[in-house]
Amino acid sequence: MPPPASPESKDARARLPFRVGAPVGAREAGPAPDDDALEAFRRAAWLNPEEADYHFILGEALMRLGRGTEAVAAFEEATWRAPGDPHYHMSLGDVLRALKRDAEAASAYREAARLAPADARALGALGATLVVLGQVDEAIRALRQAVLAAPSDADARFNLGLGLVAAGEVDEAIAVFREAAALAPGDAGPRAELGGLLHDRGRDPEAYAAFSEARQLDPRCLEDRPRLKAAYEASTVASLKEGIRSEIVGSSRRSARWALRPLAAVMELLPGIPTGALGLVTLALLALSAWVTLRLFVPYWNHYTFKDEISEIGHAAIRDDTEIRARVFAAAERHHLASYVQAGEVTIETRRTWRKITCRYAVPVALLPGLVSNLRFSLDVEEPVLIDGEEKIFF
Numbered sequence: 001m002p003p004p005a006s007p008e009s010k011d012a013r014a015r016l017p018f019r020v021g022a023p024v025g026a027r028e029a030g031p032a033p034d035d036d037a038l039e040a041f042r043r044a045a046w047l048n049p050e051e052a053d054y055h056f057i058l059g060e061a062l063m064r065l066g067r068g069t070e071a072v073a074a075f076e077e078a079t080w081r082a083p084g085d086p087h088y089h090m091s092l093g094d095v096l097r098a099l100k101r102d103a104e105a106a107s108a109y110r111e112a113a114r115l116a117p118a119d120a121r122a123l124g125a126l127g128a129t130l131v132v133l134g135q136v137d138e139a140i141r142a143l144r145q146a147v148l149a150a151p152s153d154a155d156a157r158f159n160l161g162l163g164l165v166a167a168g169e170v171d172e173a174i175a176v177f178r179e180a181a182a183l184a185p186g187d188a189g190p191r192a193e194l195g196g197l198l199h200d201r202g203r204d205p206e207a208y209a210a211f212s213e214a215r216q217l218d219p220r221c222l223e224d225r226p227r228l229k230a231a232y233e234a235s236t237v238a239s240l241k242e243g244i245r246s247e248i249v250g251s252s253r254r255s256a257r258w259a260l261r262p263l264a265a266v267m268e269l270l271p272g273i274p275t276g277a278l279g280l281v282t283l284a285l286l287a288l289s290a291w292v293t294l295r296l297f298v299p300y301w302n303h304y305t306f307k308d309e310i311s312e313i314g315h316a317a318i319r320d321d322t323e324i325r326a327r328v329f330a331a332a333e334r335h336h337l338a339s340y341v342q343a344g345e346v347t348i349e350t351r352r353t354w355r356k357i358t359c360r361y362a363v364p365v366a367l368l369p370g371l372v373s374n375l376r377f378s379l380d381v382e383e384p385v386l387i388d389g390e391e392k393i394f395f
Contacts, residue, residue, distance in 0.1 A: 016162045017189065017225075018128035019155040020121055033061045045074070052082035056091065063095050071095045079108075086115040090122055097129060105129050113142065120150035124159045136167045154184035161193060170197055181213075188218035192228055199231040204238035211235060216383070219312045240300050299363040299375055306335040307379045314355045314383030321348045328357065337361070356382045 033041070041061050045054040059074030075092035082088060093108035109126035116122050123146035130139035143160040150156045157180035164173035174197050180190035195210035211232040214221050222229040309331045318324055325348055332341035344361030358381075362374045 016128075016131065016166065018124070018131070018159050018162055019189075020125040020128055020159070033064065037061065038065070045077075050081060052078040052085065052088065055081060056088055059091060059095070063091075063098075068095050068099045072099070079111075084115060086112040086119060086122060089115065090125070093125060093129070097125075102129050102132050106133060106135075113145075117145075118149045120146040120153055120156045123149060124156055127163055128159060131163055131166045136163070139163050140167055152183060154180045154187060154190070157183065158187075158190050158193075161190070165193075165197070170201065173197060174201070186217060188214040188221040191217070192221050192225070195235065196228045196231045199235045204235040207231065207235035208239040215308070215311065219315055219383075236304060240297070240304055296365060296375070299365060299377075302335045302337055303363075303377045303379075306331060306337055307381070309335070310357055310359070310379060310381050311383060314357055314381050315385065316355075317385065319350060321350055324348050324350070324355070324357070328359070337363070350385070353384060354382055355385055356380070 038061055041054070041058040045051075045058045048054045055074050055078040059071045059078060062068075062071035062074055072092065072095055075088060075095060078088040079085075079092055089108045089112035093105045093112065096102075096105035096108060106126060106129045109122060109129055112122040113119065113126050123142045127139040127141075127143035127146065130136070130142065140160075140163050143156075143163045146156040147153075147160050157176050161173045161176040161180060164170070164176060174194060177190045177194040177197070181187070181194065184190065191210045191214035195207045195214060198204070198207035198210060211222075211228075215232075222232055310328060313324065313327045313331060316324065316327065325346065328346060328348070329338060329342060332338045340361040340363050341359060344359065346360075347356075347358045349356045358379070360376075360378045362376045364372050364374050366372050
């Protein structure tokens with residue numbers, strides 16, 4: 001299968017979710033300054049024109065207020081007064097990048113990286129901006145240097161993976177995203193990107209496993225990522241088909257034995273069956289296998305989509321298990337499983353920081369008139385509890 005197309009347009013490259021860390025300075029904490037504070041910063045910079053720090057603080061305040069153009073002037077003054085401080089060049093690059101003045105931002109980041117050659121954030125910001133500009137070769141060099149500067153930094157490897165995707169180096173990107181995932185076991189991002197690339201390579205079982213891990217860590221990780229969401233849905237269907245195929249061949253003893261015994265009998269009779277009759281028998285068996293597959297597809301599809309919704313319910317900011325149980329049954333109704341789930345076993349345990357939901361149920365499937373197979377399903381979902389949209393620890 002050919003490699004997926006790398007992001008060719010500047011807009012597509014700009015949408016790559018690079019992580020360059022939080023900018024330094026006053027933007028890191030506290031509310032935005034009010035008019036009186038801003039006026040005080042302006043006056044301090046005016047009274048101390050030779051002091052770069054006052055211009056830097058003014059630039060930070062202006063940027064936090066969303067007044068980017070004014071912030072550029074303040075940061076430029078700071079870099080002119082203290083050209084050897086990489087922090088000033090980094091903040092100048094940040095505001096220029098926010099204003100989509102990417103070529104100027106790259107120059108500022110390049111100077112910051114020159115002054116601080118072991119600063120992974122400066123190198124990562126430079127690489128990310130160069131990718132947007134289409135200067136992919138130089139970007140990859142900068143992103144590789146960031147990994148060398150901070151070998152245990154998962155974000156540095158994540159950024160390198162995105163750069164390799166932009167360069168069309170998909171196989172290496174897969175390896176790098178695996179490394180990033182290993183360094184950050186609680187981060188959904190590398191796993192989601194890995195799933196997308198594995199799907200593009202036609203490795204859907206691996207893609208589905210990566211997406212499943214990502215969504216367990218963050219059920220919303222595919223929001224605003226339509227390409228990855230489509231890859232997740234496609235890999236889910238492909239994995240579902242593979243699961244059904246395995247069910248027919250070996251997983252379900254009753255259905256597998258029933259499907260294979262006639263075929264074994266036919267194989268024993270092959271020497272005595274005329275060629276035309278053999279063709280008809282083969283077609284009949286193929287049709288029978290297709291029918292069984294179709295009969296099994298629906299309950300498996302319902303189960304996997306039901307499981308995805310249960311994962312989202314597990315995050316709900318609700319401490320009452322009775323309400324969670326009601327939501328589980330409502331989800332079962334939406335996925336045409338209500339009677340089976342209600343007749344099965346459902347347990348819910350909400351702890352201080354986690355919630356565990358367990359469901360056991362059976363779905364009868366009529367493979368042929370008079371031949372019913374009970375497919376047994378189970379799911380165990382354990383998710384962090386979300387309060388106000390964030391994971392919280394209850395002390």
